[in-house]
Amino acid sequence: MATAASGRQAILYRMTIGKSMCPHGRKALHLLKSRGFQVEDHTFKTREETDAFKAAQGVTSTPQIFIDGERIGGNSDLRRYLGLSVPDPKAVTYRPVIAVFAVTALMALAASWQAYGALVPMTVFRWFIAFSMCVLAILKLRDIESFSGMFLGYDLLARRWVPYAYLYPFAEAAAGVLMIAGVLEWLSISIALFIGTVGAVSVIKAVYVDKRDLKCACVGGDSNVPLGFLSLTENVMMVVMALVMLAV
Incomplete structure (x- = not known):
């Protein structure tokens, strides 16, 4: 679980191709800023840029978040890192x-x-x-x-x-x-x-x-x-x- 975030550095890599903007990337950016992180926001404008990043990092999806040099993962991983719940789409609910x-x-x-x-x-x-x-x-x-x-x-x-x-x-x-x-x-x-x-x-x-x-x-x-x-x-x-x- 994350410690106090004020002033801590986070690096976010997310996709914004044309008019398409990854909603998970937007959520991650908002969450990081709302928790006091200083965010270095990197956006990919083309599919080629996105694929090259994923190949270099050995990941299959974006966004990807790094905090203090450690790769946290995607938006759900960020929520877990911050001690927040992650909805289970298969969980029964009223x-x-x-x-x-x-x-x-x-x-x-x-x-x-x-x-x-x-x-x-x-x-x-x-x-x-x-x-x-x-x-x-x-x-x-x-x-x-x-x-x-x-x-x-x-x-x-x-x-x-x-x-x-x-x-x-x-x-x-x-x-x-x-x-x-x-x-x-x-x-x-x-x-x-x-x-x-x-x-x-x-x-x-x-x-x-x-x-x-x-x-x-x-x-x-x-x-x-x-x-x-x-x-x-x-x-x-x-x-x-x-x-x-x-x-x-």
């Missing part, structure tokens, strides 16, 4: 789901304030569920093949009838839009109640009955969100919203 719910909650609060000049609890709750459904549907529709493949791993209905895996995000989006508009409530309630119930039962069986270690397709098929409590929450919220709308 962050995408938390981000969706947090932002859609703020959207619902803002929309209620704009529409009524006040925070109307039932309206906020309704819009929060509807906004969440729409955003989650968008994430699924980015790559519906990837989503459907992951979804088929645990959804009980999709495993019996494959087209349901393709219809699900469209149904989720439709129900959300109808809830926001406040029209055709019989349809939005029916959709939310159906897909929410099937989803909740599927998650309960896969996670709590069969004890399977799976990833959730709730934010798309390329996520590392584990199938579990927050995945169940998405479905339970839809069921609760449908029941509330039936009651009022």
Whole structure:
């Protein structure tokens, strides 16, 4: 781990070919300067310059950082050297789901304030569920093949009838839009109640009955969100919203 950096010298070699600028090089430059290093910044303007440097140093990538004459490596190596965390792209995380719910909650609060000049609890709750459904549907529709493949791993209905895996995000989006508009409530309630119930039962069986270690397709098929409590929450919220709308 690095000691106090103030006044220490760092040498950075990074690529800036034409209008293309290596983002990792920019991150490394910012990190070094923010930690108080005096940075000697070398940029490569051509592919030939970059390849010659890599061959001379025996490395396969840029940027490359040197501190006190020692080669540290690339941006991730620099973060480790400075005692900072390095994200693992394969690590399981609930962050995408938390981000969706947090932002859609703020959207619902803002929309209620704009529409009524006040925070109307039932309206906020309704819009929060509807906004969440729409955003989650968008994430699924980015790559519906990837989503459907992951979804088929645990959804009980999709495993019996494959087209349901393709219809699900469209149904989720439709129900959300109808809830926001406040029209055709019989349809939005029916959709939310159906897909929410099937989803909740599927998650309960896969996670709590069969004890399977799976990833959730709730934010798309390329996520590392584990199938579990927050995945169940998405479905339970839809069921609760449908029941509330039936009651009022």
